[in-house]
Amino acid sequence: MFARTALIVFAAALALTGPATAHEGHDHAAHAGAPDAALKAAIDGAWRTPENKGRDQFRHPADSLAFWGLKPGANIVEYYPGAKGWWTEILAPYAHQTKGAYTGVMNNTSDANFWAEVADKSIYGEVKASTLADLPAGQADLVLIARAFHNWARQDGATERHLDAAFKALKSGGVLAVEQHRAPEGSDPKAGTGYVSEGYVIEAAKKAGFVFVGKSEINANPKDTRDHPFGVWTLKPIRNSGQGDKALTADQRARFDAIGESDRMTLKFKKP
Numbered sequence: 001m002f003a004r005t006a007l008i009v010f011a012a013a014l015a016l017t018g019p020a021t022a023h024e025g026h027d028h029a030a031h032a033g034a035p036d037a038a039l040k041a042a043i044d045g046a047w048r049t050p051e052n053k054g055r056d057q058f059r060h061p062a063d064s065l066a067f068w069g070l071k072p073g074a075n076i077v078e079y080y081p082g083a084k085g086w087w088t089e090i091l092a093p094y095a096h097q098t099k100g101a102y103t104g105v106m107n108n109t110s111d112a113n114f115w116a117e118v119a120d121k122s123i124y125g126e127v128k129a130s131t132l133a134d135l136p137a138g139q140a141d142l143v144l145i146a147r148a149f150h151n152w153a154r155q156d157g158a159t160e161r162h163l164d165a166a167f168k169a170l171k172s173g174g175v176l177a178v179e180q181h182r183a184p185e186g187s188d189p190k191a192g193t194g195y196v197s198e199g200y201v202i203e204a205a206k207k208a209g210f211v212f213v214g215k216s217e218i219n220a221n222p223k224d225t226r227d228h229p230f231g232v233w234t235l236k237p238i239r240n241s242g243q244g245d246k247a248l249t250a251d252q253r254a255r256f257d258a259i260g261e262s263d264r265m266t267l268k269f270k271k272p
Contacts, residue, residue: 038072039065042094047123052086055237058261059179061090063218068177068268072098074141077130077169079105079148079162083113087146092118096125103128105135132162135169143170146179147264149196149204150232153189163208167271176210176269179219181232181262194232198265210269217266224263232262 043061070076076095081088081104088104095102102125104114109129118124130136143166152158166176183195202212228234230243234256241248248256 036072038098039070039090039094042090042097045089045093045123047093047120048089049084051237052084052089055086055261058219058221058236059086059264060218061087064177064179064216064266065090067216067218067266068142068144068175070094070142073100074098075101075103075139075171077103077105077135077140077143077166079143079145079166081106081114083111084117085114087144088117091144092124092127096123100141101126101128103130103135103140105130105132107131132165135165137168138171140169140174141171142175142177144177144179147181149178149180149201150189150194153196153200154192159204160208163204163210167208167210170271172271174271175213176205176271178205178265178267178269180265180267182220182265183226192231193226193228195226195262198267201265201267205267205269209271211272213268213270215265215267219264219266221260221263223259224261225259226263228256235259236261 039062043056074095076091078085078087078091085104088102092102094100104127106114106129109131111129114129118127145162145166148162149159152162163176170176178201180201181195183189183191183193183197183200185197185199187193187195187197189196189200198215206212224235226232229246229248230240232238233240234248236257236259239253239257241253
């Protein structure tokens with residue numbers, strides 16, 4: 001009953017949602033288009049968890065995806081979505097309703113938790129999964145990499161390997177979309193804080209063959225000082241409050257919670 005109701009609501013939203021107004025003034029080098037009706041309907045979907053919807057205020061899905069240029073019918077690849085993935089709950093239903101495709105890249109393509117999330121085909125459609133090595137070449141319109149570069153930067157060759165795979169997976173003209181915790185320029189990408197600089201990501205993407213299209217301040221958070229006792233994981237949604245003999249007081253915890261989520265870069269690249 002829930003799945004049928006959710007699908008009816010989704011279809012009604014597609015029919016009733018009018019033209020959106022372009023979001024202006026957030027990006028330095030490229031302007032976001034208007035989010036389409038299907039995208040708005042996916043973001044409002046009744047199947048999304050309350051926890052994930054609660055994060056929209058920090059992650060701005062409509063504006064971010066409009067900036068990256070997501071279009072109906074797109075073949076979408078998401079790197080390492082996890083279980084109950086925040087982006088998955090939006091992107092897979094969007095792809096299904098607009099006759100596109102969604103593929104999650106993961107180390108274990110048999111992950112039971114992931115498949116349980118996307119089991120309702122009336123909402124998610126025919127979701128696919130692939131290892132990095134097995135991604136089909138030249139088929140993707142958009143590859144999304146969200147908050148992963150800080151992990152790869154600490155492993156020799158990992159950033160290069162993942163970007164090379166994204167380049168091969170994309171069609172000519174396809175988009176590499178990046179959302180990442182942002183460190184000040186000149187920061188050590190191997191510092192283990194969860195943040196890396198825009199320069200690190202841009203240089204690595206260009207080295208892989210991508211053309212830098214532009215960046216947006218859609219997901220900027222000037223409250224984030226980026227010098228927290230437990231790295232980015234001190235902030236929401238992880239909220240790490242203790243490690244070893246170090247622990248936050250209640251007042252400290254409240255101050256970090258008031259920051260919200262991290263300051264993030266939002267970058268757009270294209271495959272020539």
